[in-house]
Amino acid sequence: MDIPTLIIWVLALILVVVSFLRPGRVYVEGFKRALDYIITMFPRIFMALLVSGFFSVLIPTDVVASWIGKEAGLKGILVGSFLGGFTPGGPLISFPIAFVLFKSGAGTPALIAFLTAWSVFAFHRVIAYEIPLVGSRFAVIRIASSLILPPLAGILAAVLDAVLPLGV
Amino acid sequence: MRGLKDPTPMAQDIRKKKRNPFVDTSFLIFAALAAVAGAVCYSRGKDVFFEGVNSSLSLFVDITPRLSAAFLMAGFVEVLVPKDLITKWIGEKSGIKGILIATAAGVATPGGPMISFPLIAALYKLGADFGPLVGYLTSWELMGIQRIIVWEIPFMGIRFAALRFAVSLLLPIIAALTAQRLASHFRVGSR
Numbered sequence: 001m002d003i004p005t006l007i008i009w010v011l012a013l014i015l016v017v018v019s020f021l022r023p024g025r026v027y028v029e030g031f032k033r034a035l036d037y038i039i040t041m042f043p044r045i046f047m048a049l050l051v052s053g054f055f056s057v058l059i060p061t062d063v064v065a066s067w068i069g070k071e072a073g074l075k076g077i078l079v080g081s082f083l084g085g086f087t088p089g090g091p092l093i094s095f096p097i098a099f100v101l102f103k104s105g106a107g108t109p110a111l112i113a114f115l116t117a118w119s120v121f122a123f124h125r126v127i128a129y130e131i132p133l134v135g136s137r138f139a140v141i142r143i144a145s146s147l148i149l150p151p152l153a154g155i156l157a158a159v160l161d162a163v164l165p166l167g168v
Numbered sequence: 169m170r171g172l173k174d175p176t177p178m179a180q181d182i183r184k185k186k187r188n189p190f191v192d193t194s195f196l197i198f199a200a201l202a203a204v205a206g207a208v209c210y211s212r213g214k215d216v217f218f219e220g221v222n223s224s225l226s227l228f229v230d231i232t233p234r235l236s237a238a239f240l241m242a243g244f245v246e247v248l249v250p251k252d253l254i255t256k257w258i259g260e261k262s263g264i265k266g267i268l269i270a271t272a273a274g275v276a277t278p279g280g281p282m283i284s285f286p287l288i289a290a291l292y293k294l295g296a297d298f299g300p301l302v303g304y305l306t307s308w309e310l311m312g313i314q315r316i317i318v319w320e321i322p323f324m325g326i327r328f329a330a331l332r333f334a335v336s337l338l339l340p341i342i343a344a345l346t347a348q349r350l351a352s353h354f355r356v357g358s359r
Contacts, residue, residue: 004321008237011317015244024248030264032242041239042244046228047198053224054205057216090196090280091319099227099323111324119309129281133256141354142302145346149339150307156335 044092052096056103065105072110077154080110084117084150108161113154113155120146234322242318245278255287258304259296267344270300274307274340278314298351303344310336 019027028033029126068076098111106114121143130139210217268322278283288301311333320329 004326005234005237007326008234008241008317008321012237012241012244015241015248019244019248022248026242030244030247032243034240034245037242039234041235042232044195044198045231047195047202049228049231050202050221050224051198051205053222053227054202054209054220056207056223057209057220058212058240089194095319095323101225102324106329108328111328112335115309115320116336119345120306122217122309125281125285129266134292138292138301141240141298141347141350142305142343143325144350145302145343149310149343152339152342153332153335155340157331160312160331160335163342 023126041092048092048096056100059100060161061104064101068101068106068108068110068114070105072107073158074155074160076107076110077113077151077158080106080113081117081150084119085116085121086123086158087114087118090124094118099137109154112155112157113150116153117150187294199312205331209276218256226265231322235318238318238322242278242314245314249276249278251287255291258287258291259294259351263299264341264345266297266300267303270304270344271307272305272308275311275313277304277312286307297348299344299348302347303340306343310339 016027016030039114066072068080070076084094087097096117098115099112102111126139126143130142135149206220208215209220254273254277260268274284277287284305288305292301316329316333320332
């Protein structure tokens with residue numbers, strides 16, 4: 001078992017123990033929700049990974065590398081921000097995409113810009129939740145205030161990545 | 169769409185609308201995409217096709233133990249984190265302090281948009297400031313600890329997640345301060 005897996009299992013088990021120590025039957029509800037996640041998510045994850053596996057052999061790595069590779073610099077960060085802003089759907093879609101791009105030679109700063117843009121602009125969430133629940137004025141102001149975040153995250157990541165080569 | 173009429177549907181109410189656990193729109197879209205991409209691969213040769221299947225399967229084998237634990241965690245975080253405490257935190261009004269507290273609350277809020285948005289909507293209608301609300305939402309979107317553990321670490325690894333978390337620390341505050349300024353400049357219409 002690798003280290004990330006171990007850490008997540010330890011955290012999960014700590015939470016299980018904590019909920020056992022709580023008064024009432026909190027743990028029953030916890031198990032129910034966990035099971036609900038597992039049952040609903042795994043079939044979708046399997047399909048999503050199948051898609052990403054096929055794409056990983058179809059996407060030409062040299063194209064990925066030249067647009068958003070390590071050498072692409074600021075251009076890569078801007079392209080990543082743009083792609084992320086137009087990626088619909090939840091983490092089930094964005095993370096397999098990020099993974100495939102990573103395997104195909106995308107650079108970390110560009111991928112961080114991509115995930116940042118997808119996180120803050122997520123237009124499926126804006127349309128399904130933010131505008132109906134909070135209103136369009138709020139959504140417009142929030143999005144306008146967030147426009148520089150993805151490139152900024154990418155640039156900061158490039159700097160930090162160069163200064164602190166932590167581990168692998 | 170659900171929740172259009174009622175501005176603050178509780179997460180539990182939405183949760184009760186059971187969807188088919190195995191097949192829904194997103195599953196079908198993925199299945200169709202997989203079929204198309206698989207066919208394209210197959211047309212380029214059997215070995216290309218099996219290379220694709222192989223890399224999917226090995227990734228699936230890799231992340232299944234992580235995701236299982238992550239979902240177990242997600243279920244328990246949702247029942248353990250007190251929602252009213254988070255509401256109190258974002259309601260905090262006092263300028264930069266309010267924004268910092270809201271940012272911390274965003275990191276701690278578990279669950280998907282059906283949990284965070286009703287919370288925001290309720291506070292917005294109660295008259296909470298733009299700054300803390302935007303700070304909270306941005307922080308939840310960028311640094312929500314549950315998404316990092318459930319999705320980012322299994323797919324991208326700890327180093328990537330740590331680097332992204334570090335560069336995201338200031339972003340909610342930037343967005344919050346900008347939003348506060350924009351909101352006071354453009355007072356068109358009602359809330």
